[in-house]
Amino acid sequence: MRDTVLKDILRAAAATLTAFLFYSLVGGVRPALLVILNGFSLIVVTFSTGKGEIFGGVLGAVCGLVQDSFSLGVFGVAGLTKTLLGFWTGYISKRMDVVPFVRNAVFLLIMSTLELLLWVLLSAFALRGHVDFRHGILLLQPFVTALLGSLILAVARRVQARRA
Amino acid sequence: MPLREKRTSFRILIGLVVFHLLLISIQIPLGSQRKLFESAVFFVFSPVQKTAVSAFHSLESAWNNYFDLRRVRRDNQKLKQELFFLSQEKRFLEDRLETFKSEADIRGTLDRFRASLIPARVIGTDSGNFYRSLILDRGSLAGVRPDMAVCDRNGDLVGRTIAPVSLNEAMVQLITDPESSVSVVSSTHKVVGIMSGMPQGNHCFLRYILATSQEEEEGEDLITTGFDKIYPAGIRVARILSIKPTKSVFKEIVVKPYFSYATIDTVAILPRVSGGGE
Numbered sequence: 001m002r003d004t005v006l007k008d009i010l011r012a013a014a015a016t017l018t019a020f021l022f023y024s025l026v027g028g029v030r031p032a033l034l035v036i037l038n039g040f041s042l043i044v045v046t047f048s049t050g051k052g053e054i055f056g057g058v059l060g061a062v063c064g065l066v067q068d069s070f071s072l073g074v075f076g077v078a079g080l081t082k083t084l085l086g087f088w089t090g091y092i093s094k095r096m097d098v099v100p101f102v103r104n105a106v107f108l109l110i111m112s113t114l115e116l117l118l119w120v121l122l123s124a125f126a127l128r129g130h131v132d133f134r135h136g137i138l139l140l141q142p143f144v145t146a147l148l149g150s151l152i153l154a155v156a157r158r159v160q161a162r163r164a
Numbered sequence: 165m166p167l168r169e170k171r172t173s174f175r176i177l178i179g180l181v182v183f184h185l186l187l188i189s190i191q192i193p194l195g196s197q198r199k200l201f202e203s204a205v206f207f208v209f210s211p212v213q214k215t216a217v218s219a220f221h222s223l224e225s226a227w228n229n230y231f232d233l234r235r236v237r238r239d240n241q242k243l244k245q246e247l248f249f250l251s252q253e254k255r256f257l258e259d260r261l262e263t264f265k266s267e268a269d270i271r272g273t274l275d276r277f278r279a280s281l282i283p284a285r286v287i288g289t290d291s292g293n294f295y296r297s298l299i300l301d302r303g304s305l306a307g308v309r310p311d312m313a314v315c316d317r318n319g320d321l322v323g324r325t326i327a328p329v330s331l332n333e334a335m336v337q338l339i340t341d342p343e344s345s346v347s348v349v350s351s352t353h354k355v356v357g358i359m360s361g362m363p364q365g366n367h368c369f370l371r372y373i374l375a376t377s378q379e380e381e382e383g384e385d386l387i388t389t390g391f392d393k394i395y396p397a398g399i400r401v402a403r404i405l406s407i408k409p410t411k412s413v414f415k416e417i418v419v420k421p422y423f424s425y426a427t428i429d430t431v432a433i434l435p436r437v438s439g440g441g442e
Binding site: 052074091 | 176180184187191203209213291292295297341363
């Protein structure tokens with residue numbers, strides 16, 4: 001039991017670091033990509049799938065707060081949306097078969113869309129109705145997250161199967 | 165799944181949600197100081213960001229060095245660096261020429277200005293809204309403090325440093341942030357107003373210009389006044405794009421900042437005590 005908890009903590013720390021490195025590299029090299037490619041969401045959905053709701057929720061909270069600390073927006077908005085994203089991704093993926101690629105992509109698309117929607121609503125509330133959609137490009141973010149997330153999961157499953 | 169486990173999961177979820185809601189609620193309305201917790205997270209993670217971006221740039225430059233003509237590249241870099249300092253000096257000189265009489269004074273101040281200028285590289289952007297903030301790779305160890313003006317490589321105003329400033333990184337509030345405000349004056353007709361960002365996009369509003377005022381014109385340049393005690397006087401900021409009358413007391417004036425977000429990679433952090441406004 002203690003081993004599992006320790007492994008999960010290490011896994012969450014590694015996932016947060018990966019998300020942050022991803023965000024730093026994308027932001028430092030091609031800032032424009034950050035509109036459609038939210039590394040924190042990608043890591044949260046990828047790592048939460050199949051890991052359960054507690055792991056997903058805690059990972060989402062940590063990743064969201066890190067994202068918030070590097071933004072001038074309201075601290076906690078991304079934390080809240082990613083907590084819910086991680087929790088429900090972990091919860092549903094434990095109870096539903098989301099292994100097939102297309103089903104996985106649709107599932108991640110729904111989850112990421114809901115997260116973006118909540119983020120927009122909360123930001124609009126906190127920032128008095130001002131959210132920059134970047135001419136609608138922001139709406140592509142869930143599609144990119146879903147596609148990349150399901151690709152990463154498919155590759156990870158293949159590697160695991162080959163090892164076994 | 166046993167009922168007890170399910171309950172535990174949902175208790176944790178409710179705990180996390182309540183924690184975030186409390187965190188959000190204590191910050192509204194906006195504009196208050198950054199919270200200690202937020203600053204702590206920034207302090208912990210900003211060195212990681214700097215390391216990652218530096219490592220990438222090191223790899224990138226190693227690759228380029230291998231393939232490029234080395235001498236040409238070195239000369240080019242030297243010229244770029246010289247141009248960077250010259251642009252800052254040009255702006256500074258334009259401002260100071262009016263004030264100083266003797267050549268010795270100008271030379272002495274120029275030397276001090278060059279020594280106190282802090283060049284920095286942009287290593288991060290605001291994931292929530294591009295036009296609000298940037299992260300730089302210079303912090304308190306390089307002499308960066310909150311409320312120092314930041315200019316691009318051409319000497320045009322970009323924003324100001326804000327807290328938290330960690331040892332090797334600093335956050336910059338851009339002039340395009342709706343929460344920012346810069347005291348500016350139009351270059352031809354000397355109309356004074358406050359410039360702040362728009363909620364969306366990379367343009368700004370010039371505020372508090374009376375509807376009865378007839379002096380300002382489209383295409384006119386705006387420069388800093390120095391009245392705000394943050395931005396030194398005489399820095400080029402923006403150009404007036406459009407002027408519309410409104411039903412309120414003030415006109416709606418849209419301006420376009422000179423700095424370009426797409427090309428901003430290196431910036432200069434100006435010393436607080438020089439530049440003319442203070």
